Amino acid sequence: MGKGGQDQAKRADLTPPKSNFPAWSKTIPECESHFKVSADRGLSTAEASDRLKIYGPNELEKHSGPSIFQLILEQFNDTLVRILLVAAVVSFVLAWYDGDEGGEMGITAFVEPLVIFLILIVNAVVGVWQENNAEKALEALKEIQSEHAMVKRDGVFTPNLPARELVPGDIVELRVGDKVPADMRVLYLISSTLRVEQGSLTGESAAVNKTNKRVELETTVVNGSCVCMVVQTGMNTEIGKIHSQIHEASQEDDDTPLKKKLNEFGETLTAIIGVICALVWLINVKYFLSWDYVDGWPRNFRFSFEKCTYYFEIAVALAVAAIPEGLPAVITTCLALGTRKMAQKNALVRKLPSVETLGCTTVICSDKTGTLTTNQMSAVKLLAMGRWTDSLRSFKVDGTTYDPCDGKIHDWPGSNMDANLQMIAKIAAVCNDASIAHSGHQYVASGMPTEAALKVLVEKMGLPAGCSPSLLESDGLLRCCQWWKGTAQRIATLEFDRTRKSMGVIVKSKSGSNSLLVKGAVESLLERSAYVQLLDGSVVLLDDNSKHLILQALHEMSTNALRCLGFAYKDDLAEFSTYDGEDHPAHKLLLDPSNYSSIESDLIFVGMVGLRDPPRQEVHKAIEDCRAAGIRVMVITGDNKETAEAICREIGVFRPEEDISMRSLTGKEFMFHLDKKSLLRQKGGLLFSRAEPKHKQEIVRLLKEDGEVVAMTGDGVNDAPALKMADIGIAMGIAGTEVAKEASDMVLADDNFSTIVAAVGEGRSIYNNMKAFIRYMISSTIGEVA
Known part of the structure; x- marks a missing residue:
């Protein structure tokens, strides 16, 4: 073949x-x-x-969206609109019929039907324009x-x-x-x-x-x-x-709460108007339908089509009078004005009906990172070695932003930093790929948030006595970090990986000697450390007592929801002691990440730092406002359980001493729970940690089945289905992806939870205003009918 x-x-x-x-x-x-x-x-x-x-x-x-004709028809899928349309058509026909029959056919006879038609056309145009832009998430x-x-x-x-x-x-x-x-x-x-x-x-x-x-x-x-x-x-x-x-999810878009109530009202109004019109017409039947009586018996049947039409016109006029024609226009105007007010509060509304839906919100499902917290890591505690192996020193660090001047280190020795603190500063500054810039009124980090926080810590630590920082950066934000980098030139990087949970850099000092600087998970570094550096810079063996003391401090910091990073170094680098670049014989060892653990062995442990993503200052009051307004807050995050629980207690989702054993679950625990709806019906706040996108969708689905009006926040592509499914999908304007924004109903310009609460408050005000308008219009129409 x-x-x-x-x-x-x-x-x-x-x-x-x-x-x-x-x-x-x-x-x-x-x-x-x-x-x-x-x-x-x-x-x-x-x-x-x-x-x-x-x-x-x-x-x-490529899902073909509805045609323009279908979109136009959908705009008339509303009970009140259909009643108005029928009334306008009948009024127009009767006005035309009167003119053809020799009646007084003036322009005034057509004013009412034409005005109704104009209102319906404007309302349909606005609706088609909104619907035509609703599916950009897929694009x-x-x-x-x-x-x-x-x-x-x-x-x-x-x-x-x-x-x-x-x-x-x-x-x-x-x-x-x-x-x-x-x-x-x-x-x-x-x-x-x-x-x-x-x-x-x-x-x-x-x-x-x-x-x-x-x-x-x-x-x-x-x-x-x-x-x-x-x-x-x-x-x-x-x-x-x-x-x-x-x-x-886009195929399952539900009517807004106000539209549901208006449809119910429209159906009731239709029935009442129909009965009244029929009664009015029947009461006057004797004027156009009669018999001539001879000897007490009906003989000749008399029917007046002109009078029949006349009283039918009266009945139709009554129906038109009973319908609040201006209602669609009033609702559209209220919602449009509401979007402007919300935009002033950093809540950008993408779809008009979302304004009134916000006013009906009963549950807010919020992400933690960046929404409830600042999404800016900051060092809050620094642990260094003491004078002896059985002692540790602890320093409290203030500040919650990337501004190096925000806060200070308590009990800090200033320029009299000992050798141990200097080594911590050196590792934090050099074994670091982040940078910080001043943009507008805020400090912005590029790179890993934890590394950015370490650079801010180095700036707060300052420099040893006799050292003058060189202004290598135009804005001088990271002068201390630049000085430490000047003392140790990076010549190789051992990238972080999940196996060894650390990152290392090989640096060459001004004297020409090479050393290894490492930062990473404290437990991982301790396993590969053989020595410990004391306050005066001396290096001694890391015994079990020292290791137990460090692990005990680590447990205490982790319990308080701090993310801990340890620091270590190594001077005896064997084949890397003369390493100077890719041409060195030892470079081939750096090409295989499996060698990194052996290179980072026999380390000298020097200390550790506790970092956290602090909650936004205004969030605690916003949570209290939600509780007072009867809105439940559920936190859904991918973060670990302990950290999320600590943040939720701090911002008021949970009380300080509240038993949260049945209020705080991981996403998997929730999915395996036998009675999910009963769990979600609990009064007060709930927390779902280590949550995946499918968990968010399930939570939203169950809440909606239970009659709740759900607002859901999200920022990633994976959040888009849940955002689309929720009654109000809220995307992050700063951290959010375009997919999340297009799938949402509202975008937060500042990614702040308190903005959601303010928007809900504005939505309630608009909702109440619209109800007041509707009551006024109905009372006016009742007067017209009477």
Whole structure:
């Protein structure tokens, strides 16, 4: 058989791999076998073409939205509007009929029906304009998708292959800045490390290190490069699943509370008007329907069509008088004015009906990080070693922002810093990739929030006596950090990973000697530390008593919801003692992250710091306002349980001594709970930690089934389905993704929980104003009918 025949037979035998294959949990050979591909050669052009026919293009489905005609019809899907429409049509016909019959056909006869028609047309135009912009969330998702990819076909990497042509089994190379074009499994790393920004999809705040052992889901490569295998494309990817969830949620849009009540009122009003009109017409039936009586018996039947029409006009006029024609216009005007007021309070309303829905809100489901807290990490406690191995020194640190001048360190020795404190400052400043800038009226950090907080701490610590900072930065914000960097030049970086839970840098001092500076999880550093540095700089063995003392202090800080980082260093670097760059023989050890733990061994432990994301100052009062207004607050966060509970107690979601054993659950605990609705019906606040997107959706669904009006906050792509499902989806304007904003009903310009509460208060005021307008109009129409 010739080569062409072999290829044809091979393509004929091709069966599509199962779509639910968990590639991330399988070995590389298992993945190659399942997808029938070799990582060295990739797919052939013919195989890729066949698979493209089986799986379809790697793109999101285009859901055709409703036509303009359908949108126009939907605007008349309202009881009062339909009554007005019928009344206007009948009035117009009767006015025309009167004119044709020789009646007084003046312009005044058409004023009423024309005014009603004009009101309905304006109302329909506004409604169509809103609805036409409601599905942009699905379009925003497509911006996340990559347009091109470097794909290996027939053993050769093809650059700029359209991403829509990717199929499961394709071998793709990713580099820094690339958008990940499909769900993929890492085969091997080209660089020493690989970090991926996936926060918009998973909710993680930091870029995540990846290896070829197991991977989760990613979006953008921020560091390193690798070769991957495509495992899912198009609508089968995680982005595709979110796309489907948003579309499903958009199909389930419920009427707003006010619209439901107006529809009920309209149905009642229709019945009453119908009865009254029929009675009025029947009462006057004797004037157009009669009999001539002869000898007491009815003989000749008399019917006056003109009088019948006349009294029918009276009945119709009565119906028109009973309907508040200006109601749609009044409601639209109130809502439009309400959006302007809310915008002044940093709440940007995207859909008019959301204004009145806010006024009916009974439950607020809020994220913690950035909404209830500042999303600015700050150091609050510094622990250093004492004069002896059985003593520790503790320093309280003030300040809640990235402003180096915000707060101070209590009981600080000033420029008389001992050798131990100097080493802590040096590690915090040099083993650090963050930076801080002054933007407008606030200080903004770039990089990891924890690292930014460490740099602020270094500035508060100051410099040792006799040291003058060089103003290397134009604004002089981080002068102390720059000075420490001048004393130790970074020549290599051991990137953080989840296995060893630390980051290290090899630095060269001015004297020419190399040393290793490390920061990371305290327990992890203690396991790899053999020594401890005391107050005077002397180094002694790390005994069990010292280790127990440090771990006890760590437990106390962790109990108070502090995130703790330890500091350590090492002077004896063996083969790295003369390391000077990529040409050094020891550089090959840095290419394999599995070597980092052995390099970071026999460390000298120097101290630790406790950091936290402090709550916003105004949040406590906002929580109290919610409680007073009868609004329940539920905190749903991806953070750990202990930290979230401490924050919730501090801001007033829970009382200081309240038993929260049944009020604080993880997302998984909630999903396995036997009676979820009873749990959600509890009075007072609730906390759901380690929550995933599907947990948020389930909570919203159950609350809505129970008759609650739910406001939900979110910022990531993964929050979009829950935002769409909630009665009021509230996206973060600063930290939120475009997908979340487009799926939401309201956007917070300042990402602040108190803004939500202020918006709810404004919504209630508007809702009450509209009810007052409606009562006034109904009372006026009753007068007209009477």
